Amino acid sequence: MRPVLLITxxxxxxxxxxxxxxxxxxxxxxxxxxNSEAEANAVADACRADGAxxxxxxxxxxxxxxxxxxxxxxxxxxxxxxxLINNAGIVDQTATLTQMDHARLRRMFDINVIGAMxxxxxxxxxxxxxxxxxxxxNISSAAARLGSGKQYLDYAASKAAIDCFTKGLSDExxxxxxxxxxxxxxxxxxxxxxxxxxPGRADKLAHMxxxxxxxxxxxxxxxxxxxxxxxxxxITGSTLDVTGGR
Numbered sequence: 001m002r003p004v005l006l007i008t009x010x011x012x013x014x015x016x017x018x019x020x021x022x023x024x025x026x027x028x029x030x031x032x033x034x035n036s037e038a039e040a041n042a043v044a045d046a047c048r049a050d051g052a053x054x055x056x057x058x059x060x061x062x063x064x065x066x067x068x069x070x071x072x073x074x075x076x077x078x079x080x081x082x083x084l085i086n087n088a089g090i091v092d093q094t095a096t097l098t099q100m101d102h103a104r105l106r107r108m109f110d111i112n113v114i115g116a117m118x119x120x121x122x123x124x125x126x127x128x129x130x131x132x133x134x135x136x137x138n139i140s141s142a143a144a145r146l147g148s149g150k151q152y153l154d155y156a157a158s159k160a161a162i163d164c165f166t167k168g169l170s171d172e173x174x175x176x177x178x179x180x181x182x183x184x185x186x187x188x189x190x191x192x193x194x195x196x197x198x199p200g201r202a203d204k205l206a207h208m209x210x211x212x213x214x215x216x217x218x219x220x221x222x223x224x225x226x227x228x229x230x231x232x233x234x235i236t237g238s239t240l241d242v243t244g245g246r
Contacts, residue, residue: 004078006030009088011040013190017217018085021225023047030074032057061088061115071122083228084123086116086138091155105154112158133177135228138166140182142243163239170237179236181227186243188215210245
């Protein structure tokens, strides 16, 4: 029986790369997305071509009712959940703190932190009920330790919260054989930069990376999928930097 993996924010970028890689490694996939239906369908088609059963789960992780809808669909389709890649997240326009308002901060934390925690909660409930353990990988960011001052201070703070959440949750569920880790991507070429108003950001800042280049979504997907695997069976509570040395 193929294990079932939920990927939030799976229609583009790192989530999409994880989905394609997971399909090749034998997972069935619940692919969550919010708005990018055409892109989600394209990722689903690629995964099905590699033998995966794919359930498309539209839902906004900032809305608890929509999270519940995603999990209801998973329960109906697969009747189990073995792994979660908690990937959904946003950035906003480059700004300083004094330019940010409550609405921006509320949206950032609703999606990047509260949404991720609620998704993980539902995953843990199912993994505990199954009694066979499971794996969660949260997608953090190198911004969590760099701070991103004068750029995305709010985004960096939200990802620092994810790092803390990862360690705390891993301690709570380790005895249930549920492993929880985080991966901190560095400067990666994904559509998130354009969504934040800087489509050329990865190229512009590549000189700041010791390896002198930006990374690819696939270079994040590979360690994420390794952490999901039995090869990483004694790892939990850890956060892995995948940053080209930055």
